[in-house]
Amino acid sequence: MEYTGLSAAIAGYIDERRRVKQEPVEKSCEKALKEEPEAARRVAINTEYQAQLQALDHQFAYIPWLTEAAKRAKQISLVTHALKFTHGDAKGSGVLDAREPSIAKGYLSTLALNQLETDAIGNAAALDVAKLLQLTANGTSVAERIAQDDISPFAPFTADPQQLEQWLAGFKLALVDKDLSSHTLAKQIFFPINQQNYHLLSPLFPSSLAHAIYGRIGQSRFGEQAKEIREAKKAGKYHNELQVSYPGTAIQSYGGSKPQNISILNSMRGGKMLLLSCAPPNWRGRLTPPGGKDILQSSEFNRRTWQQVGQLKSYLLSVADKESTLEIRQQRGRYVLALVDTLLSYAAEIQSLTELAGWSSHPDCNLLAAQRIWLDPHNPAAEFQLQRSKNAWPGEIAKQFASWLNRKLEHQRMTFAQAESQAWQKVFSQRLREFDLGRREEA
Structure with missing residues (x-):
């Protein structure tokens, strides 16, 4: 039978799940047959694997699979607002806000979304049912049809009206939480309505x-159009679209190593969420370009890092006589990462001196060549920009940072050699790459 619209999306989804399950079985069968020289044993192996494949064929036949999925639908809920982002152990309800899109002047809310992508919470083992309900075709989703009591997307899979009604009833359980509840781990706000009464709000x-x-932020950074705009800007060419950037964002993680336990959309993002900066401007004295030979030796940088260096050195001395463990290496890495972030923050401040662009070309500037290229990105000199585009300087900066840190950590009980230097370089280089995109966006 040829399926169309949402029916085709449903059939394709189930077929793909079958393929994912069958593929490793087929590969294992092929490998076992190649390694077995005896004909009789080969027949037995083939029979064994064919039985597994037939079982998967039955499991992922449309009617059995949809019937089982409808039974499991009650284990998940489609929502627009989820509770577990507040606390991973909270077990209350989420909310599905399916109202028509509208814009409240001055506010950004879920209702402002013209294309609403619902989330799914509940038993992570049943998230495949959520993905089924989230399938879309021709501007509508399976969940929207179910909410309208429209079972037509499933009609091509069975001629039994009773079966269709059972599917509809089962899948609808994922759209409505009959027993709305909050949880002790949820946020709660007492909102007064008069002197003696209040509403208890639980924000989700x-x-x-x-x-x-x-x-949206991802598209502004990694989308094809964003790349074209940056390339045009770098080449000094016109582009008819605006460059959009979101500086100063932070990353918040949810769910640790199991983001799917929070929600399906959280899992799609790898457990990460970007936070927009709402911090007020920081007052600072007048910043000037570094005047010495090495920014790492400058009094300003060492003023910012002396305490961090001391903490790292004290920690390393406290574990110097212990066998290296994963916990020790991770803690050491956190200390080093904090130092790297301090350096990158200081560097970003110097890079922001756009009104002094070209300061590194002044005869009085004694900075190391790589540091000039790094800290004066807006220098208009063609030769300077050519050297910067060669991207040899990040490696030099990483080496300089590693050498500086090794010198700072020197102690009679500790020896730092090439291995440690390479470890510091790796941490610095990775962090520098992460900062680099934001720096180019703000340029």
């Missing part, structure tokens, strides 16, 4: 809105 994380924001 706007998962659908957060996912849309994450996607």
